[in-house]
Amino acid sequence: MKFHFISHQRLFQVIYSYDIVTGVDLMKSVGIIAEYNPFHNGHLYHLHKSKEVSGAGVVICVMSGNFLQRGEPALISKWYRTRMALEAGSDIVVELPYAFAVQKAEIFAFGAVYLLNALKCDSICFGSESGEVQPFFNTLDYLNKHSETYNDHIKRYVKQGVSYPRALALAYEAVKDGLRNGVDLSKPNNILGYQYIRAAHEINSHIHFFTVKRNKAGHHDQTFHHEKMASATSIRKSLSENPNLDHIAAYVPESTLSALASYVNRYKKLHDWEDYWPYLQYRLLTMSDDELQQVYDAEEGLPYRLKKTAQNAKSFHSFMESAKTKRYTWTRLQRICVHILTNTPKNMMIPAAKKPQYIRLLGMSSAGRDYLNKRKKELELPLISTVSSYPDEWLMLDRKSSQVYAHVLPDPEKSSLVSLEFAQPPIMIGNRP
Amino acid sequence: MKFHFISHQRLFQVIYSYDIVTGVDLMKSVGIIAEYNPFHNGHLYHLHKSKEVSGAGVVICVMSGNFLQRGEPALISKWYRTRMALEAGSDIVVELPYAFAVQKAEIFAFGAVYLLNALKCDSICFGSESGEVQPFFNTLDYLNKHSETYNDHIKRYVKQGVSYPRALALAYEAVKDGLRNGVDLSKPNNILGYQYIRAAHEINSHIHFFTVKRNKAGHHDQTFHHEKMASATSIRKSLSENPNLDHIAAYVPESTLSALASYVNRYKKLHDWEDYWPYLQYRLLTMSDDELQQVYDAEEGLPYRLKKTAQNAKSFHSFMESAKTKRYTWTRLQRICVHILTNTPKNMMIPAAKKPQYIRLLGMSSAGRDYLNKRKKELELPLISTVSSYPDEWLMLDRKSSQVYAHVLPDPEKSSLVSLEFAQPPIMIGNRP
Numbered sequence: 001m002k003f004h005f006i007s008h009q010r011l012f013q014v015i016y017s018y019d020i021v022t023g024v025d026l027m028k029s030v031g032i033i034a035e036y037n038p039f040h041n042g043h044l045y046h047l048h049k050s051k052e053v054s055g056a057g058v059v060i061c062v063m064s065g066n067f068l069q070r071g072e073p074a075l076i077s078k079w080y081r082t083r084m085a086l087e088a089g090s091d092i093v094v095e096l097p098y099a100f101a102v103q104k105a106e107i108f109a110f111g112a113v114y115l116l117n118a119l120k121c122d123s124i125c126f127g128s129e130s131g132e133v134q135p136f137f138n139t140l141d142y143l144n145k146h147s148e149t150y151n152d153h154i155k156r157y158v159k160q161g162v163s164y165p166r167a168l169a170l171a172y173e174a175v176k177d178g179l180r181n182g183v184d185l186s187k188p189n190n191i192l193g194y195q196y197i198r199a200a201h202e203i204n205s206h207i208h209f210f211t212v213k214r215n216k217a218g219h220h221d222q223t224f225h226h227e228k229m230a231s232a233t234s235i236r237k238s239l240s241e242n243p244n245l246d247h248i249a250a251y252v253p254e255s256t257l258s259a260l261a262s263y264v265n266r267y268k269k270l271h272d273w274e275d276y277w278p279y280l281q282y283r284l285l286t287m288s289d290d291e292l293q294q295v296y297d298a299e300e301g302l303p304y305r306l307k308k309t310a311q312n313a314k315s316f317h318s319f320m321e322s323a324k325t326k327r328y329t330w331t332r333l334q335r336i337c338v339h340i341l342t343n344t345p346k347n348m349m350i351p352a353a354k355k356p357q358y359i360r361l362l363g364m365s366s367a368g369r370d371y372l373n374k375r376k377k378e379l380e381l382p383l384i385s386t387v388s389s390y391p392d393e394w395l396m397l398d399r400k401s402s403q404v405y406a407h408v409l410p411d412p413e414k415s416s417l418v419s420l421e422f423a424q425p426p427i428m429i430g431n432r433p
Numbered sequence: 434m435k436f437h438f439i440s441h442q443r444l445f446q447v448i449y450s451y452d453i454v455t456g457v458d459l460m461k462s463v464g465i466i467a468e469y470n471p472f473h474n475g476h477l478y479h480l481h482k483s484k485e486v487s488g489a490g491v492v493i494c495v496m497s498g499n500f501l502q503r504g505e506p507a508l509i510s511k512w513y514r515t516r517m518a519l520e521a522g523s524d525i526v527v528e529l530p531y532a533f534a535v536q537k538a539e540i541f542a543f544g545a546v547y548l549l550n551a552l553k554c555d556s557i558c559f560g561s562e563s564g565e566v567q568p569f570f571n572t573l574d575y576l577n578k579h580s581e582t583y584n585d586h587i588k589r590y591v592k593q594g595v596s597y598p599r600a601l602a603l604a605y606e607a608v609k610d611g612l613r614n615g616v617d618l619s620k621p622n623n624i625l626g627y628q629y630i631r632a633a634h635e636i637n638s639h640i641h642f643f644t645v646k647r648n649k650a651g652h653h654d655q656t657f658h659h660e661k662m663a664s665a666t667s668i669r670k671s672l673s674e675n676p677n678l679d680h681i682a683a684y685v686p687e688s689t690l691s692a693l694a695s696y697v698n699r700y701k702k703l704h705d706w707e708d709y710w711p712y713l714q715y716r717l718l719t720m721s722d723d724e725l726q727q728v729y730d731a732e733e734g735l736p737y738r739l740k741k742t743a744q745n746a747k748s749f750h751s752f753m754e755s756a757k758t759k760r761y762t763w764t765r766l767q768r769i770c771v772h773i774l775t776n777t778p779k780n781m782m783i784p785a786a787k788k789p790q791y792i793r794l795l796g797m798s799s800a801g802r803d804y805l806n807k808r809k810k811e812l813e814l815p816l817i818s819t820v821s822s823y824p825d826e827w828l829m830l831d832r833k834s835s836q837v838y839a840h841v842l843p844d845p846e847k848s849s850l851v852s853l854e855f856a857q858p859p860i861m862i863g864n865r866p
Contacts, residue, residue: 278840279715285836286776311851314844343719403718407711411747418744 030056031116031124049212050125061090064101066405071334073271076263082363087255091368095360098397099352109195118380123208129187131213139182275408277316284310296349363427463489464549464557482645483558494523495545497534499838504767506704509696515796520688524801528793532785542628551813556641562620564646572615708841710749717743729782796860
């Protein structure tokens with residue numbers, strides 16, 4: 001594999017100068033919830049817009065670890081994604097624990113908002129199709145008032161066999177007649193935004209919310225449409241078809257190109273579900289039905305279906321194609337597959353996903369360090385910078401998922417990535433250009 | 434990989450002509466308990482000596498499946514080993530179920546003798562260092578009479594932390610003063626022979642026993658000493674160092690050379706523990722201590738040791754080197770590793786290893802078929818020739834272990850080997866030369 005770097009004028013440089021010129025409040029922080037798989041120009045736009053609209057000088061990013069919300073391994077490790085985020089302008093990167101990251105929107109959002117609140121973040125800025133924050137509050141208010149009818153509808157739809165996200169959408173359609181200026185919850189970023197606001201309400205947080213309207217690249221677009229903007233999905237698709245970074249260079253900052261290139265140079269690959277398929281298949285074929293039933297989010301009847309499908313499938317993709325149903329969407333099924341792969345049972349996941357117990361610091365800029373130094377006494381959870389002294393069950397899920405994540409690498413790259421889980425101090429970057 | 438066949442005068446041909454000349458009783462059968470990993474000249478010698486000393490015309494072989502008594506994957510599948518056994522002179526090959534095969538000598542022997550007894554076999558002929566059968570009976574008799582003291586000694590030694598086989602040997606040493614003409618139980622083949630006779634006694638079988646003195650190649654010899662005889666261990670070692678079959682051609686019949694060559698041609702490899710290491714390591718790193726504690730034969734304290742060792746080991750061999758102790762011998766530990774790999778818990782293995790419930794026919798010669806046709810009404814267990822109609826827990830262990838065994842092959846070879854487990858009728862060979 002060979003990488004070519006094209007140096008060209010980037011949004012990155014244009015926008016970054018803005019911060020330097022204007023000067024911003026370095027004790028004011030804005031939170032971003034992200035996966036950066038990989039970090040692209042849309043993320044960069046969102047990052048800088050977040051500072052602009054919030055007036056914050058410090059960006060705190062809550063980022064999924066090695067496995068992501070859609071039930072996928074990240075292209076590159078959380079460490080390289082942390083560096084990518086820092087180099088592109090984040091000041092503090094903390095890990096959203098596995099117990100919240102590999103979850104449906106509701107729990108994912110709860111974990112992330114809980115952490116930002118515990119970090120005493122002043123505001124959260126999320127991307128949305130809506131672009132206005134008031135409709136989210138209107139919807140929350142309305143649904144809280146009509147919660148009984150709304151929940152009845154959800155239950156009814158789930159009973160009919162549709163997926164949970166689809167049931168939410170249908171229930172919302174069914175009750176929203178009296179709602180004025182609500183948000184369109186059929187759009188994926190609006191859904192997440194709504195869940196962030198709902199989570200803040202649930203924990204009585206007074207955190208401020210801002211939203212930035214998503215630019216033209218749709219969340220799940222698989223192909224490139226825009227000159228400089230492309231969805232992470234389309235970027236991953238391009239990478240899986242052709243590892244030459246030239247093809248994505250227009251859509252990502254140089255820091256992303258260099259992170260991807262040095263990851264491949266260091267660890268010999270970008271991670272893909274297909275790499276894990278032999279292990280998932282092996283596990284499915286050797287698990288008892290009882291054990292499979294204990295896996296988090298696996299409901300009755302699923303074990304038999306998955307085991308039978310695994311028997312003959314030749315790839316992860318063909319396995320998923322055969323296994324998915326109306327009830328088990330691709331995304332939910334992928335998450336269950338991650339839980340099977342990491343052997344994460346209900347009795348470990350459910351208590352772990354109640355609320356975060358720690359803040360795991362993955363990296364910081366010098367501004368981020370100054371911010372944390374000044375704020376550390378106010379933090380509502382312990383701030384963990386190395387894991388070895390915290391042997392509790394929460395970290396175990398993260399450690400185990402990192403073991404599994406690294407397992408597809410050749411040795412000594414595998415051991416070296418695993419050892420970071422215990423030995424890597426938070427990544428520090430100095431002043432950015 | 435390239436194979437060269439050297440045609441040369443073989444023991445095989447010399448001895449085989451003997452049977453044709455003398456003529457033997459085709460309704461009289463002799464049982465052999467074997468693993469044939471791979472079938473070599475020592476096995477051929479034993480096979481023909483067994484017919485000679487027993488006067489039987491039919492050789493019934495109970496053979497381990499894809500995983501063996503020492504806790505290893507067989508070089509080639511049970512189907513190819515069955516063909517090897519048939520072509521070299523066996524008439525009926527039945528599978529020793531996983532629940533008995535991957536076990537210490539006592540249970541291995543019990544399962545095999547139970548099956549031969551259920552098959553109405555007239556005699557069993559085993560190889561031994563002793564070469565005489567009477568000392569085995571003397572020892573059995575003596576130890577039965579002194580069972581209390583003997584068992585107390587075993588318990589005491591086990592408590593002192595030595596391995597079970599070592600405790601048996603030490604206890605025997607401690608009690609055998611009054612025993613005349615007993616057998617030397619420090620020799621590996623004598624130990625197995627003693628367990629066969631003991632098992633027959635336990636089930637009140639009147640099966641006859643013969644023994645053939647082992648030739649010069651020691652059971653565990655790793656190098657070649659003799660012109661035509663070599664241990665299976667030394668043959669495997671030679672194959673793992675150099676896949677060129679020329680190096681082992683002097684020690685095995687041509688049928689073995691051709692089975693090994695066509696296996697590699699068909700499935701692209703000879704199976705080795707190192708192929709399974711990534712799966713074992715993955716499993717160890719994702720199992721909870723509780724789950725590991727449930728694995729058959731894993732005692733308290735072992736899970737922690739195994740998981741910790743797996744963390745840093747770079748190969749199966751180095752893992753084993755670090756994990757073995759005085760109490761957990763290499764062989765016992767390897768068996769536990771097979772049970773971990775196949776996810777075989779105590780609660781499945783212990784009931785399955787009580788007594789065999791079926792006889793699984795892997796292959797037969799025309800003489801074997803005639804024999805079974807005439808004897809089938811007397812058999813004490815159902816004779817299974819295809820597994821699909823027997824969905825019970827016993828077969829499940831065998832099926833699962835075959836899935837795991839095939840999992841290291843590339844596709845489509847993997848699926849093709851797995852499908853044999855359900856689709857392969859017993860292998861038939863016609864008249865031999």
